[in-house]
Amino acid sequence: xxxxxxxxxxxxxxxxxxxxxxxxxxxxxxxxxxxxxxxxxxxxxxxxxxxxxxxxxxxxxxxxxxxxxxxxxxxxxxxxxxxxxxxxxxxxxxxxxxxxxxxxxxxxxxxxxxxxxxxxxxxxxxxxxxxxxxxxxxxxxxxxxxxxxxxxxxxxxxxxxxxxxxxxxxxxxxxxxxxxxxxxxxxxxxxxxxxxxxxxxxxxxxxxxxxxxxxxxxxxxxxxxxxxxxxxxxxxxxxxxxxxxxxxxxxxxxxxxxxxxxxxxxxxxxxxxxxxxxxxxxxxxxxxxxxxxxxxxxxxxxxxxxxxxxxxxxxxxxxxxxxxxxxxxxxxxxxxxxxxxxxxxxxxxxxxxxxxxxxxxxxxxxxxxxxxxxxxxxxxxxxxxxxxxxxxxxxxxxxxxxxxxxxxxxxxxxxxxxxxxxxxxxxxxxxxxxxxxxxxxxxxxxxxxxxxxxxxxxxxxxxxxxxxxxxxxxxxxxxxxxxxxxxxxxxxxxxxxxxxxxxxxxxxxxxxxxxxxxxxxxxxxxxxxxxxxxxxxxxxxxxxxxxxxxxxxxxxxxxxxxxxxxxxxxxxxxxxxxxxxxxxxxxxxxxxxxxxx
Amino acid sequence: xxxxxxxxxxxxxxxxxxxxxxxxxxxxxxxxxxxxxxxxxxxxxxxxxxxxxxxxxxxxxxxxxxxxxxxxxxxxxxxxxxxxxxxxxxxxxxxxxxxxxxxxxxxxxxxxxxxxxxxxxxxxxxxxxxxxxxxxxxxxxxxxxxxxxxxxxxxxxxxxxxxxxxxxxxxxxxxxxxxxxxxxxxxxxxxxxxxxxxxxxxxxxxxxxxxxxxxxxxxxxx
Numbered sequence: 001x002x003x004x005x006x007x008x009x010x011x012x013x014x015x016x017x018x019x020x021x022x023x024x025x026x027x028x029x030x031x032x033x034x035x036x037x038x039x040x041x042x043x044x045x046x047x048x049x050x051x052x053x054x055x056x057x058x059x060x061x062x063x064x065x066x067x068x069x070x071x072x073x074x075x076x077x078x079x080x081x082x083x084x085x086x087x088x089x090x091x092x093x094x095x096x097x098x099x100x101x102x103x104x105x106x107x108x109x110x111x112x113x114x115x116x117x118x119x120x121x122x123x124x125x126x127x128x129x130x131x132x133x134x135x136x137x138x139x140x141x142x143x144x145x146x147x148x149x150x151x152x153x154x155x156x157x158x159x160x161x162x163x164x165x166x167x168x169x170x171x172x173x174x175x176x177x178x179x180x181x182x183x184x185x186x187x188x189x190x191x192x193x194x195x196x197x198x199x200x201x202x203x204x205x206x207x208x209x210x211x212x213x214x215x216x217x218x219x220x221x222x223x224x225x226x227x228x229x230x231x232x233x234x235x236x237x238x239x240x241x242x243x244x245x246x247x248x249x250x251x252x253x254x255x256x257x258x259x260x261x262x263x264x265x266x267x268x269x270x271x272x273x274x275x276x277x278x279x280x281x282x283x284x285x286x287x288x289x290x291x292x293x294x295x296x297x298x299x300x301x302x303x304x305x306x307x308x309x310x311x312x313x314x315x316x317x318x319x320x321x322x323x324x325x326x327x328x329x330x331x332x333x334x335x336x337x338x339x340x341x342x343x344x345x346x347x348x349x350x351x352x353x354x355x356x357x358x359x360x361x362x363x364x365x366x367x368x369x370x371x372x373x374x375x376x377x378x379x380x381x382x383x384x385x386x387x388x389x390x391x392x393x394x395x396x397x398x399x400x401x402x403x404x405x406x407x408x409x410x411x412x413x414x415x416x417x418x419x420x421x422x423x424x425x426x427x428x429x430x431x432x433x434x435x436x437x438x439x440x441x442x443x444x445x446x447x448x449x450x451x452x453x454x455x456x457x458x459x460x461x462x463x464x465x466x467x468x469x470x471x472x473x474x475x476x477x478x479x480x481x482x483x484x485x486x487x488x489x490x491x492x493x494x495x496x497x498x499x500x501x502x503x504x505x506x507x508x509x510x511x512x513x514x515x516x517x518x519x520x521x522x523x524x525x526x527x528x529x530x531x532x533x534x535x536x537x538x539x540x541x542x543x544x545x546x547x548x549x550x551x552x553x554x555x556x557x558x559x560x561x562x563x564x565x566x567x568x569x570x571x572x573x574x575x576x577x578x579x580x581x582x583x584x585x586x587x588x589x590x591x592x593x594x595x596x597x
Numbered sequence: 598x599x600x601x602x603x604x605x606x607x608x609x610x611x612x613x614x615x616x617x618x619x620x621x622x623x624x625x626x627x628x629x630x631x632x633x634x635x636x637x638x639x640x641x642x643x644x645x646x647x648x649x650x651x652x653x654x655x656x657x658x659x660x661x662x663x664x665x666x667x668x669x670x671x672x673x674x675x676x677x678x679x680x681x682x683x684x685x686x687x688x689x690x691x692x693x694x695x696x697x698x699x700x701x702x703x704x705x706x707x708x709x710x711x712x713x714x715x716x717x718x719x720x721x722x723x724x725x726x727x728x729x730x731x732x733x734x735x736x737x738x739x740x741x742x743x744x745x746x747x748x749x750x751x752x753x754x755x756x757x758x759x760x761x762x763x764x765x766x767x768x769x770x771x772x773x774x775x776x777x778x779x780x781x782x783x784x785x786x787x788x789x790x791x792x793x794x795x796x797x798x799x800x801x802x803x804x805x806x807x808x809x810x811x812x813x814x815x816x817x818x819x
Contacts, residue, residue: 086753090719093720093749201636201639
């Protein structure tokens with residue numbers, strides 16, 4: 001019977017310590033948050049810069065528009081009095097256009113002192129401003145002289161064809177203005193044109209077309225902004241080369257862009273440029289025009305990468321600091337856990353006397369406190385167990401603990417042994433009770449050791465006698481043989497003890513084998529594992545019959561011995577409770593198996 | 598007694614007959630012209646009101662039409678222009694009349710009745726002239742209009758002043774009143790074309806036969 005404690009629980013093997021995982025988690029969290037924040041910072045910065053560029057473009061558009069409006073207003077203010085001249089009106093009324101041109105030129109000279117008029121007065125430069133009268137049938141009235149200006153490389157007929165497009169729809173009396181391209185022999189030219197209707201009260205007499213060439217780049221622009229105007233598929237710019245026109249045109253024509261002002265990036269000769277355009281609405285008769293800007297993104301990209309570098313550095317430094325902090329913090333958190341772990345390791349090896357000090361008042365303190373209670377509980381259980389083992393046979397205790405023994409019994413084939421002290425009564429008549437108990441304890445201790453060794457189960461102690469069962473609750477094979485060996489060993493042990501002990505005691509043993517009822521008997525709350533049956537009685541009677549140092553066995557036991565022990569017959573004994581006499585034998589030496597030679 | 602009475606009345610009868618003979622075949626044409634297409638008369642702008650001389654401005658002459666009967670058969674004797682010049686005045690910063698029909702060859706003088714300068718001119722192909730600036734009291738310039746057609750008059754100083762001289766090839770003309778009613782008398786019988794000139798863009802024409810009686814043509818409109 002294995003009576004050792006259950007195998008200790010081994011803790012699982014630790015591959016990554018808790019401290020390591022905690023450190024890693026904290027570090028990961030910190031670095032993650034930092035990284036996200038820094039990334040967002042960088043993105044915000046870049047976006048802000050982008051907004052700044054967008055604003056620059058918007059600003060530029062506004063300035064160009066404002067300047068153009070100012071120019072037109074100045075022109076309108078200059079022309080208006082001249083268009084009110086009675087002579088001009090009279091000439092147009094009678095369709096005498098030669099007179100209208102000269103009268104208008106005269107009126108213009110008199111009224112205006114602005115640049116345009118001066119240019120027109122002294123021999124008009126060929127690519128300066130010009131004016132023309134449109135007839136009601138949209139054709140251009142031919143001017144009589146050069147005072148009304150002209151364009152170098154454009155014949156009057158060509159100018160006529162170009163300007164006809166500007167004729168008013170339904171002869172409306174509204175002032176119109178806008179950008180207008182005119183094809184010349186030297187390429188397309190861009191003009192700003194103001195159309196003033198001249199009426200006689202209610203009816204339109206003629207449209208006065210007043211045109212001035214667009215000065216390129218009079219807009220205020222930062223060095224990094226290149227701007228121009230795109231009209232009728234032709235680019236007018238002093239800073240944007242015509243080679244970019246296809247890309248620009250393609251970007252504007254993309255049908256996917258819905259908004260009228262968009263920003264697209266163009267890569268030009270390795271330089272990253274932000275391409276902005278805005279459609280400028282024009283009055284009736286004028287073709288659509290786009291204001292174009294190319295803004296260098298070099299600064300933005302430089303800023304972006306330098307910011308990124310700084311932030312990366314910051315991230316690395318922070319990560320380092322975070323690492324140290326996390327290790328320290330993790331260490332402090334896990335230290336108390338490790339104390340617990342050590343305690344549990346001790347408990348696992350069977351040491352239940354571990355007590356830890358729960359400092360603080362958090363969950364780990366609670367855990368420590370509960371750990372202490374647990375070990376105390378375990379220690380108590382261990383105590384109970386050992387007590388149980390002392391009070392009951394360890395085998396029976398085991399079977400009880402495992403829940404295998406319930407109220408009730410079974411038929412079992414066992415060998416029962418009774419052993420008592422010869423002449424106990426007379427021996428202990430004058431002994432004080434304390435001494436009697438001391439003597440019995442010494443005696444029983446010696447005997448139960450031997451009994452245990454020989455796989456016997458002590459049933460009970462009855463005063464000076466001990467009742468032993470061999471083969472219940474479980475059998476160990478040759479129960480009868482074990483019982484006989486036990487008997488011999490008990491004799492020898494007692495003899496040995498007699499030499500050293502105060503007390504000289506002689507015992508008698510009775511053995512009987514056969515079927516009994518074995519099991520838990522008693523009540524639910526109070527049980528006893530014992531056996532009942534004829535053999536029990538027989539064993540007790542045989543023990544009574546046994547003289548000092550005698551082991552008396554029944555016939556069944558003898559039969560089971562199968563000559564392995566020397567025996568002497570004791571004859572047929574008439575025992576109380578048995579109708580027939582029982583042939584008993586005295587147990588002798590065990591016959592050791594001889595070596596056959 | 599009866600015999601003397603008869604002799605006197607007979608003479609009278611003969612005399613009166615002699616007088617009446619030349620007027621025997623002349624008619625009258627009356628009617629009304631729709632003036633809705635006439636150009637609106639332009640009043641002087643307020644800024645003139647305070648000018649030098651404190652000239653009071655007059656409202657412009659009302660819009661009227663000129664009705665004339667044309668025919669290729671009109672004898673030359675009937676088309677003799679008057680000897681005295683017809684006046685087209687500048688008064689209260691307006692031309693009066695707004696439309697002046699004359700027969701070819703008529704002289705027109707342009708007296709300035711305002712205290713300030715006017716400069717009457719015309720660029721019309723019919724007759725182009727420029728009278729320059731002259732003040733009240735100076736000898737009014739006279740122009741002879743030898744070509745038939747419309748002559749638009751402007752004043753260089755005052756842009757609102759407008760008038761049109763219609764040089765006609767018939768003596769049988771009149772100007773309607775402000776409502777468009779007209780009456781042309783002593784028109785020899787015959788067939789004519791009745792023209793109603795409302796503006797340079799609006800000329801009603803219809804054939805008409807004039808008899809001794811009075812002919813009411815009714816309303817002339819589109």
